[in-house]
Amino acid sequence: MEKRAITSSILFKNARVIDPFQEKSYDTDIQVDKGKILKISKNISEKEAKEQIDLKGLYLAPGFVDLHVHFREPGYENSETIETGCRAALAGGFTKVCCMPNTNPAIDTRETVRFVYEKAGNEIVDVYPIAAVTKGRKGEELTEMVELAEAGAVAFSDDGAPIKNAQLMRFVLEYSKITGKPVINHAEDSQLKADGIMNEGVVSTQLGISGNPGIAEQIMIARDLRLAAFVNARIHIPHVSTAGSVELIRQAKAKGLTVTAEATPHHFSLTDEYMRSFDANGKVAPPLRTEEDRLAIIAGIKDGTIDAIATDHAPHIYDTKETSLDLASYGMIGLETAFALAMTNLVHKEAITLMELIKLLTIKPATLMQLPLPVFEKGAEANFTIFNPDEWWVFSRKNIYSKSYNSPFIGSEFTGRVKAVFAKSHYVTI
Amino acid sequence: MNLSIKHLFGLEGVPKEDIDSILDTAFSFREVLERPIKKVPTLKGVTVVNLFFENSTRTRISFELAEKRLSADTVNFSAASSSLTKGESLRDTIQNLFAMKMDVVVMRHPVPGSVKLLAQFVDAVVINAGDGTHEHPTQALLDMMSMKEKYGSLDGLNVAIIGDIRHSRVALSNIFGLKTMGANVLLCGPPTFIPYGAESLGVKVTYKLDEALEFADVVNILRIQRERQGKGQIPSLREYRNVYGITQQRLSKLKRPITIMHPGPINRGVEVDSDVADSEHSIILHQVLNGVAVRMSILYLLAGGR
């Protein structure tokens, strides 16, 4: 990875632009000056810029947005920091990320929200904190959501800790209407999950590993959708993992509920078959499900039931992954591999078009999180991701920029690769 | 005589030829156990560490005896798996031990997959002495040896496994091994004890004990852990005994005798009555003796060349 400050002008020649705002793709040159788009036109003269970069064969799209990452700061800096997390984001083509509050202390005060902004102040990536819904993520008392929103919290979630108490969830949804920020509830019934380590199904039975059934997710989603409908609030469903969940969200959307949902690259790329390796890198919450579930998620992405692709990038220091499955932490890193997985498993499999993928990685998540997203036109901030949709490559440890390397995809072959990012007057080649 | 496997993680996927070799060799070793001096120099110079992250006196003693009967040097390491906190990884613990040059590790761990994880970190023969509810291959091999001793062959034999299949350490290995050897397997127990999609294992499932007894040449009765009652899975041991307990009264209704097996320790009067467990059709004590022989066989076949 090489980062370069571009203080004056730079000319990108022969780019194939994917513009999700206008739903158009075309070949063009783009001149950027002082971090802003100066000119979009074919055949801009080379004399007009100090430096030029030929993008022949490469594509250019708005910088990607990930609405669900874990940067572990404050508290778990041995797994990731905001700095290393931003490096991983750039490697994956992401220029805006929303980080979850399961830090230590949890992001549940104005000070911790500001801490995240301060830490990320000099980063090329914009980091937006999601604040906790309850104090200390304990599921007991509401946080001061209005003040947190004013301090810059973009959404509210207790992340891995589901709000078990239905009445409290009702209050959360009601109160969130003051700010209009999305509420994100980890959808899992803890009792049904019990000590489940992987999806409960034929594979868990064959491996003797305790199972966490898909209904644990569906029952919680069903509850939350009913609550949201009753109090007329908006809700966002994170990392949808089962066919039944996709169906519940599809029905709710058909009834006009303001529900949004995300899916992770690992849930549309892997199944519980992965656990036959007993590799703790496959231990994730919610668990990897069956092929039927994987296909249902892709169908949900295709028909718009799923609004965004989010990585749930969850770095863990190796000690907590190279251990027995019960002690191993939940989660896997995902920023570096998200685009490649989506290209390989969605676009090249013809489930969706490249334009649709770019929307799922840019305007759709930005809109649902109400994040500013520079449009692609003259005078706007230059914030691009440059990629080759057809490059074949093998993902290895050296492609990981996160502080942790808990990925089940090391050694996997991908088609489609992020090559560079331009944001905040910096050109970053991966 | 070399096996196709290099480690014994489980019986899933282990070919019939390997199982035949293990059982045949085990019968040869069992003769050693009946000699006045029950020790042979076969594994002199081989160092075996018994790594037990969970209490299991029976299995550990059986392995230790097998190792000593073969003249191997043995070291025991016991620790509760909970002492392996997140700060100290399994990898560190194991690499520390193996810096001391071990040839074979026999490992017991409460969590599925842990034994396979271990194998990545060490250059030694790894033998699974039970990894939670995943596999316990030596138990299944001694069970199969005891059935083969009685019936000559496992092909076509009808074996019913009765009890808490879901939380059992021995059910899966038995199913994998018996299926490979051509036996027919039926699982029986209350539905709360039968894992999701159990039929996918290639077995039949029934909730009715009389159906299972009607089917079986052999019943392998699993231990009911007392802590299961009161957690909603079964109402009481009393009700369990009434519905699934193997009693003389139930057996006497059958037209033919059934061979009784149990991996131990037995809850007499719960899953099986004393007069059944001690009857002439019970081979429970053969299982114990065969356990030592089968473990000697595995140790020889996997570590004999080291």
Added chain:
Amino acid sequence: MNFKMKSHLMDELALKRTITRLAHEIVERCKGTENMRIIGIRTRGEFLAKRIARKIEEVEGVKIQVGILDTVMYRDDFRIKKQLPAIELTDIPFEVDDKILVLVDDVIYTGRTIRAAMDALTDFGRPSAIQLAVLIDRGHRELPIKADYIGKNVPTSNNEEVRVHMKESDGKDEILLVEVDQ
């Protein structure tokens, strides 16, 4: 590995005569059969032991008990071989304490198998004596071991092998000397 026939050492009739002679020698030296037990070393030593026992039964009119010994567990060479040798059943269905045990094998060469067999036998008890009967002694001992009853002494070189064929395992009785080209 190629090999070349060098000579026929025994045919069926010669083998039969040798077994008869060995049987007589054993009975004579053990002063009868009462305290004598025969143990054959797997695989061909077992067949030979049974044939000798049958011959003694014919002559003496008593039942002779035969044990079978597998020496693999006591061998010192399986670690240097590519293929792990199979361990087969040892069956010694009698007490060995205070008995004269006559070990029977087909060929004695380095003496290592006999060393292993003697180690094994002492684990069964304390015999009053262990004697050794072999069909062929081909020399080249690596241990201080000597046979008590010998069918035939055959001087050999290290690149030769004695091949014993017996009806029980090979369909016919014959003993060949072959040269092995390694």
